Amino acid sequence: MLKVLASPRGGGLLVLIVLIALLPLGFQNNFHYDVAIRVGFNAIVVVGLNLLIGYAGQISLGHAGFLALGAYASAILTGSHDWPPVLAMLTGAVGVGLLAFVVARPVLRLKGHYLAMATLGMGMIIAIVLNTESQLTGGPDGMSVWVSFGVAGLEANTPRQWYWLVGALLVVWVWLALNLIDSPFGRALKAVHGSEVAAEVVGVDTTSVKVTVFVVSAVVASLVGSLSAHYISFISPQEASFFHSIELVIMAVLGGMASIYGSLVGAAILTVLPQVLTAFEDFEHLVFGLVMMAVMIFMPKGIVPSLGLWLAGRARRPGGEAAP
Amino acid sequence: MTLLKVDDLSKEFGGVHAIEDLSFVIEPGTIHAIIGPNGAGKTTLFNLITGVYTPSAGEVYLDDRPVTGKAPFELARAGMSRTFQNLQVCLNMSALDNVMLGRHMHLKPGFVSGLLRLPGVVRRDREARQMCAGLMDFVGLGNHIHAAADSLPYGALKRLEIARALAAEPRLLLLDEPAAGLNSAETREIDAVIQKVAERGVTVVLVEHDMKLVMGISDHVLVLDYGRKLAEGRPQDIRANPDVIAAYLGTAHAFA
Numbered sequence: 001m002l003k004v005l006a007s008p009r010g011g012g013l014l015v016l017i018v019l020i021a022l023l024p025l026g027f028q029n030n031f032h033y034d035v036a037i038r039v040g041f042n043a044i045v046v047v048g049l050n051l052l053i054g055y056a057g058q059i060s061l062g063h064a065g066f067l068a069l070g071a072y073a074s075a076i077l078t079g080s081h082d083w084p085p086v087l088a089m090l091t092g093a094v095g096v097g098l099l100a101f102v103v104a105r106p107v108l109r110l111k112g113h114y115l116a117m118a119t120l121g122m123g124m125i126i127a128i129v130l131n132t133e134s135q136l137t138g139g140p141d142g143m144s145v146w147v148s149f150g151v152a153g154l155e156a157n158t159p160r161q162w163y164w165l166v167g168a169l170l171v172v173w174v175w176l177a178l179n180l181i182d183s184p185f186g187r188a189l190k191a192v193h194g195s196e197v198a199a200e201v202v203g204v205d206t207t208s209v210k211v212t213v214f215v216v217s218a219v220v221a222s223l224v225g226s227l228s229a230h231y232i233s234f235i236s237p238q239e240a241s242f243f244h245s246i247e248l249v250i251m252a253v254l255g256g257m258a259s260i261y262g263s264l265v266g267a268a269i270l271t272v273l274p275q276v277l278t279a280f281e282d283f284e285h286l287v288f289g290l291v292m293m294a295v296m297i298f299m300p301k302g303i304v305p306s307l308g309l310w311l312a313g314r315a316r317r318p319g320g321e322a323a324p
Numbered sequence: 325m326t327l328l329k330v331d332d333l334s335k336e337f338g339g340v341h342a343i344e345d346l347s348f349v350i351e352p353g354t355i356h357a358i359i360g361p362n363g364a365g366k367t368t369l370f371n372l373i374t375g376v377y378t379p380s381a382g383e384v385y386l387d388d389r390p391v392t393g394k395a396p397f398e399l400a401r402a403g404m405s406r407t408f409q410n411l412q413v414c415l416n417m418s419a420l421d422n423v424m425l426g427r428h429m430h431l432k433p434g435f436v437s438g439l440l441r442l443p444g445v446v447r448r449d450r451e452a453r454q455m456c457a458g459l460m461d462f463v464g465l466g467n468h469i470h471a472a473a474d475s476l477p478y479g480a481l482k483r484l485e486i487a488r489a490l491a492a493e494p495r496l497l498l499l500d501e502p503a504a505g506l507n508s509a510e511t512r513e514i515d516a517v518i519q520k521v522a523e524r525g526v527t528v529v530l531v532e533h534d535m536k537l538v539m540g541i542s543d544h545v546l547v548l549d550y551g552r553k554l555a556e557g558r559p560q561d562i563r564a565n566p567d568v569i570a571a572y573l574g575t576a577h578a579f580a
Contacts, residue, residue, distance in 0.1 A: 176439045183438025183445055184424075184431040187417070191425050194414025198485075201374055202492045203400035203429030212435050258416065 012261055013175055020167040024160070033159035035275055040166035041228050043267035046251045047177050047260055048220035052213050053249065054257035055181060057193030058108060059116045060214070061245050062123025063221050066096050068130060068240030070222030071229035072137055078147040078230075085149045089226035093219045100218035104211040120242065127240035142236030149230035162231055169227075170264075173220070177260050189213060190258070221248075254295055256302030265303050325388060327352040327496055327527050328373070333382035335368055335551075342368040344551040346382070350544075352495070355522050356529045357538040357559075360548035361571070366531040367409055369548070370500050374406050375399045386496075401429055405494035407485040409501045409531070415474040419465065422473050422484055423456040424449075426491025452491075459487040463517050479510045486517060490526075497521060499530040503537050515541060539563065547571075 027033055045067060052058050073092025077083040083091070107118045130137050137143065148155045149165075156162050180186050188209045191199035196206050229235045238244065247270065255266020273291065277284045299306035328350040335343040343365045350356055358366050371377040373384055375396040383392045386402055394402075405426070414422050431448050438445060457469050463483040468476055476484065482502060489497055502518065503511040515537050522528050522541075532538045538545065538559070545562045547554040555565045562568055 179441035180438045183441065184428055184433030184449065185435050185438040187421055187425055188428060188433060190417050191414045194416045195412040197376060197396070198408070198412035198414060199425065200396035201400050201406050202426045202488060203397050204425070205397045
């Protein structure tokens with residue numbers, strides 16, 4: 001057990017658990033809980049997206065579409081059909097997984113800008129369908145979600161309950177993701193990014209690796225979509241919008257590509273910063289843009305990897321603390 | 325039984341015949357060299373054999389079974405591995421992880437087992453790490469084991485590719501210009517590595533420009549010119565072949 005905690009994997013995870021446990025001590029009202037819960041939702045999606053974009057090097061500008069489909073599946077199945085929330089969520093996730101699987105093969109044959117265009121188009125189609133199928137989805141007006149999320153009699157109703165639920169899910173998902181990138185599958189994932197043909201000629205089925213990680217990231221987005229639909233009690237086609245997809249990608253890039261903890265930092269900053277910047281009133285978006293530009297200019301690898309390199313450099317310099 | 329048989333193989337790129345009606349066989353346990361002027365189709369031939377390209381016509385047989393049109397990863401699982409003339413190293417990974425990638429198909433690399441970090445995954449990974457560090461030592465990269473791949477010099481990356489290919493434990497190893505860009509000391513080291521690999525029972529096919537290397541270690545030489553077979557035989561016969569001298573070597577003193 002001690003050995004687990006001393007490893008980089010266990011150590012970072014321990015910091016995350018302590019942080020999640022202690023954070024509520026500083027919360028003064030429900031708004032603080034609300035922001036923290038949204039950070040958690042985004043972080044879960046972005047960890048999945050970072051496996052696809054950061055580790056495997058496959059861009060997607062359409063993941064908000066998967067998130068929205070999960071949200072609508074939960075809203076429709078629990079609202080109009082009285083399904084239990086968990087069953088609705090899992091059904092949505094299976095449906096999104098199948099859709100992602102069908103889309104992945106043709107789309108992931110594309111690279112770079114072309115892959116970006118194709119996933120962008122996919123997300124837009126989902127947004128259009130949600131907008132126009134108004135009998136099912138309520139159209140542009142969106143729909144309310146009245147059913148509380150719960151499993152086996154345990155319901156999440158208060159912000160506090162949601163906080164612990166999202167916090168626990170985030171810890172579990174980060175643990176799983178850290179395991180994955182440290183496994184042979186994770187090595188194959190990085191190799192798809194580094195050199196697809198090199199991976200192929202040593203026996204890696206690169207198509208299958210790409211499809212798997214695409215489906216997994218889509219399913220994770222769908223699950224979070226379902227949860228957030230219950231949490232916010234309202235969904236609209238805005239969830240599937242292009243801007244939402246971009247926002248998720250920016251979180252991954254800003255925090256750090258190919259960095260699990262970077263995903264958390266990116267999600268936290270992009271969720272919290274707009275709240276903090278309301279102090280600038282009319283200049284809010286200007287300051288927001290400047291902050292992002294500054295980060296990318298001075299930390300081109302993203303916040304967490306850049307800080308990591310900087311610390312490693314300091315440790316190596318003579319006179320500094322010697323790194324083991 | 326022949327290990328590899330290439331039968332009437334052709335590859336066209338927009339009307340240009342990169343490989344035309346090429347046939348040859350490779351017997352197990354030998355070192356084969358493929359030589360020819362630039363543009364003769366050597367690398368194209370490697371790409372056809374390893375499934376990176378699909379031939380326009382003809383067949384490739386591995387262990388007498390047709391494997392034409394199979395994906396590179398399927399051929400790798402059937403016992404083929406290769407290196408690249410223009411390096412294909414994953415620069416986003418450590419040097420050792422690049423070699424570990426070569427173990428991929430021997431590690432039961434499932435998604436779920438990786439996600440849960442099952443004990444078997446950890447154990448196999450640890451064993452593979454040891455084996456791959458040994459391979460890096462074998463190719464002369466013993467003091468780069470903990471380096472990032474993007475910090476290695478060119479010559480080291482060439483050897484890293486060989487270590488990665490060996491980690492896959494191939495029966496047939498294809499080396500695309502293993503000595504290109506290396507100085508003479510490094511070339512001698514590569515030469516020794518190739519011979520040691522062959523002694524382990526791995527069949528080696530190499531494309532190479534370094535004549536000293538080719539003539540010194542090969543059992544069999546195939547000469548390509550404009551995608552066709554110009555000559556084939558033992559090194560000493562190729563050396564004496566007037567066609568080869570005329571088309572490829574220009575003058576006899578190239579072997580001096």
